[in-house]
Amino acid sequence: MSKPSIIPRGMKLVGEITGDEDLVVFGRVDGPIRITGMLVIEDGGAVRGDVQAKTVTVRGALAGDAHAEQSLWVEEGALVKGSLRAPRVKVADGARFKGRVEIGALRTPIGVASQSTDAGLKPGTPRHRAPTPKMPSIERTRARRRARV
Amino acid sequence: MTDTSARGYIGASLVVRGRLEGEGELEIDGKLEGDLNIAGEISIGKTGELLAPVEAERVVVAGLIRGDVRATESVRIRAGGRLEGDVHALRVSLEDGGALIGAIDMDFELPPELMEQV
Numbered sequence: 178m179s180k181p182s183i184i185p186r187g188m189k190l191v192g193e194i195t196g197d198e199d200l201v202v203f204g205r206v207d208g209p210i211r212i213t214g215m216l217v218i219e220d221g222g223a224v225r226g227d228v229q230a231k232t233v234t235v236r237g238a239l240a241g242d243a244h245a246e247q248s249l250w251v252e253e254g255a256l257v258k259g260s261l262r263a264p265r266v267k268v269a270d271g272a273r274f275k276g277r278v279e280i281g282a283l284r285t286p287i288g289v290a291s292q293s294t295d296a297g298l299k300p301g302t303p304r305h306r307a308p309t310p311k312m313p314s315i316e317r318t319r320a321r322r323r324a325r326v
Numbered sequence: 327m328t329d330t331s332a333r334g335y336i337g338a339s340l341v342v343r344g345r346l347e348g349e350g351e352l353e354i355d356g357k358l359e360g361d362l363n364i365a366g367e368i369s370i371g372k373t374g375e376l377l378a379p380v381e382a383e384r385v386v387v388a389g390l391i392r393g394d395v396r397a398t399e400s401v402r403i404r405a406g407g408r409l410e411g412d413v414h415a416l417r418v419s420l421e422d423g424g425a426l427i428g429a430i431d432m433d434f435e436l437p438p439e440l441m442e443q444v
Binding site: 191196200208 | 333334336338339340343344345346347348349350351352364
């Protein structure tokens, strides 16, 4: 993976960030973040706006809704006001949180309307498809049927 | 870890739109549109595009800057770099292979003998 983008401590952006990158926020962002990589809001970092990423980890402050395609972690010391939506959500003991939580597959897939290319992604990688949960018993039956054929 | 937390980086496929300000170092390989005011050094990589007026201490461009640049110290346009805009700085260097479309003002006075009326 290429090196992550960084908003450093000491810098503040009023505006939006989009793209196919990982991003670590040590500073301040007032505005939406929509990336296809991993987003980390570090201890001391603050984001005011909705965020959307493959995975979201909050150790700092977030005032806004967070959608993650894979997992969303709110760590100890984090301060979050907003809704959390992801197939997997962890809120650690010592995190401060206020808002709704929706754990499960996203109804709408995450896509980034950017002009970026598929550089770095292997062909066939399901970039825009959200994972759909399957019932364990149906899966086992299907697997057994497939094995018999 | 304090090192990484002080150096800003905008990756090649990242698009940032808005006003970015503060202090420290910032390296741009992606795209920044808007306004940039940093008490520090800004460096635009080969794939970087800065479409914004810039205020900084030092600016180095190997990619593209479209906007006026005000640097308290220096502006350096590297080979392959392109600056479309006016430049105000104490020191400006344009490497062979670099491009500048705009004016350069290094804010100095000609020696008095050149200023005398003939």
